Amino acid sequence: MLRTVKPRNARSKRALEAREAKEIEDVRTAIFVKGTHTGEIVNGVMKELMALKRPDAISFSKKNTIHPFEDASSLEFWAGKNDASIFLMGQSTKKRPAGLVIARMFDARVLDMCEFGVDRFVSMGEFKTPKSTPGHKPMIHFASELFDTHPRFIQVKTLLMDFFNGEVIEEICLPGLEHVISVSLAPAPSQPLPPILSTSQEEENVDNLPKIHIRTYTVSLLPSGTRIPRVELREMGPFLDLSLRRHQAADPEMWKAALRRPKLKKQDLEKGLGKKKKNMEVDEMGDLRGRVHIAKQDLGKLQTRKMKGLKSLGHGTFEDGDHGEDSEGEGESPRRKKRKRD
């Protein structure tokens, strides 16, 4: 297209630039949508997850007829409009009561989705304990070996990490770490879990998959006598028990495109992201100071004063040891001369 959308004023230009693709991305904005019917449980869950996700969350207050696994076009439309890339949908039907769907987008298209059923929900209000400050980054804890082996739980892990914490940051204020989101599984059943064959398989057997327990705690750091403080946890809420339902795995090609990383120079990586120059700093006087590292000097190779008398003798004895030193020494010297001329 020859024509491009041209912003009319500086403000809209800035807004468009903020939406453009960046090398190091911002945190994902989440949209919370309600389906045609959400029960009391789903309403509560969405409200409290939103409280945890704030300020990067947008709430859609109206009900919508959405069936993300059948038709995801409205998700794509909303993602484009709101510059959001993760969705949390709540819907409660007779067939699937108290359902939550987390959908992740790439380039305003659905990358993957996972549906959960809420089995138990304990609200934040039921714990009379201090709560975390909104906007603080949580620490996330996963507990189970399945998060490393089973494809469904690997997906769940990355989805939850993306939902709560998927932002690359350079530094974190240590006293600002206030709360923990802990995700653990019920013990795996004794028989091996059914492997996922394909994504097209509509209703795979999910009854055998263990439940997911999501717990949130506040952290108190107690002095321990060492540099590292001792951690104590207190319940904060919400507490969720989820069971897995349908899912849609990512299209392999799209997944590959989504995992593409910018080429970062090695020195940038060493010094943290975005820093260009290594070993250079400006001191208090405003002078640029550099630090140069040199390898340890080999004094054996140091060129000292050349003396004819020392030359052949020293060379011969050093190289050949107890061989006939006269003949070897003479053979060596013309080669050395030639090399010098080169």
Next chain:
Amino acid sequence: MDVSNILASHAAKFQSVTVEKETPLDVDTGFLTVTDLTPIDEDSYKSNLEEYLQMTARDGIQALVAALYSLPTQPSPDGPLAQLPAPTTQLPRAKPLPKPKPPTKWERFAAAKGIQKRVREKKVWDEERQEWVNRWGKDGKNKEKEEQWIHEVKADAPVDHDPVKAARDARISRVAKNERQRLQNNARAQTAAGDREERKKDLEKTLATTRISTASMGRFDKKLDGEKKLRGVKRKFEAAETSVEQEKQASLAVLSKLDGDVKRARREKGSGDGVLNVRKAIRNVSKGKGGIALAREANRKGAKGKRGGKR
């Protein structure tokens, strides 16, 4: 005096900060995430769920906090800032990687010649006014010639020579040249991106539109040399006789466009094609009883008719 509980609380304060697990915890400090790959202990899970979960979480977070507190820190007014390493977990991006901007003609030339990019300061020193002034823009240095109160004019200059206007024209033309070059760079970037054909088609379309966009639809316009007559789209007809295979393909293509029962039903459910409001129509025909009642009635009528026929 009993100090045992004081001692106990003191001891609790200095409990160990180390965590021991059979499988080492997988700590990703970049994302503040820790993964405990130890299988869940079934007995303690069943006996006391909440306590077990909190205990495992505490162990994991203790390991994470230990990793975070051993990172290099920088002081700040709110407390120490830990410098985080790059995360080890690969999470998918939300948007594709930004494409590098194609170089302008000057940038390519500079690269070929090895010319380093040099940033010009926006302000320049004005000797007369003894202050820094803008190089361009408001009270810019580039308008100096136009704004000075006395001008040097050559002896053989024409009578109507206006030095102010000449200087202004020169400046304006420099601006115009820059704009032209910018547009050319944009166009070049697009052809490099591979939509040359698209651009050509676009240009042709624009040209065709402008040629018929006069009151006489281009009839009395001045013609240029070698300008071709504007032609519309020529109709093409299929050959009257084609091979069986081609005919079959054509028929199948038509058939595939027709809706099957399933597809049609689904579309009708979506209430009409925009002209007819199906819901309203059904309500009208069924006298407010609804579509299901109407269908039932129709079935009953059909059945009656059949029976009547038999008799």
